[in-house]
Amino acid sequence: MKYLIVLITLISFPFNGKSQENVFAFSDTLITQRAIGVASVSGGLWVGSMIGLSSVWYKDVPKSKFHTFNDSKNWLQMDKAGHFYTANKIALLTGNAFRWSGMNVKTAALLGTGISLGYQTTLEFLDAYSAEWGFSWSDVAANTLGAGFYLGQELLWQEQRLLLKFSSHPTEFAVLRPSVLGSTFAERLLKDYNGQTYWLSFNPAQFIQSSRFPAWLCLSLGYSAHAKIVGDQDTYTDLAGKNYVAQREFLLSMDIDFSRLPVKRPWLKAVLRQLNYVKIPFPALLLRNGQLTAVPIYF
16 A cells, blocks of 8 residues: 555654754744754655655556546445545654744644645545546545544644554465455555554543553554455455455554653654554454454454
């Protein structure tokens, strides 16, 4: 999935730290050099990644005239969850970068949200001229909701209390359609929706004012798919005649908010914050087709 490729690149953004002692500190006043640096890096990543995607992802894709494509019912909406997640994280990364430069919370959040939506919309226009896909209004909606989810929290709480996270594991389904679900580990990580899970993690103590729940410990709600082999079909029969029926999965697990760990070293806090993009392995309860299963370790 190209949107996760983009996000993995953008996670290298170096400004997502918070301290009062060194270069990782969010400035209380605007530092022009930092603001120019953030704007330059944002623009460079935007243009550079578009060039890279055009020459790699879209290189061998047949071209067409601008057209739309209604894929709102495909992949049990797992791809829309990917859009929601990626738009949210791009907004978070760029918003934090502008906060680091000394901009106030509202301005930084609005800039981060605007850049995220603009960037994702640019990708939609690349799809619009690709015969295999098209401009998807449901993608635009998911992008808008994801970026808005970040913006709303910044305006309401001046922080992110509801964290979106991602996890992935290999499945037995990718071998059935390796050209679509991936033929290598890296491809399956990005393309096999059956192995992907999108999570919403939160600390209950932030809402119920309880000291019994550590500030860094979270509950996590997950969504995934099972046996989804074809995007617009819920059933699939392999060459041996075995039938597969696609099903939604819902999960409950625990998680860690790395930004709230009691770490004092500024550089280490900045590094740990980057781990909040990924859900760590934990035991989980999995609900599929009305049946509840306990999974010892789920990632």
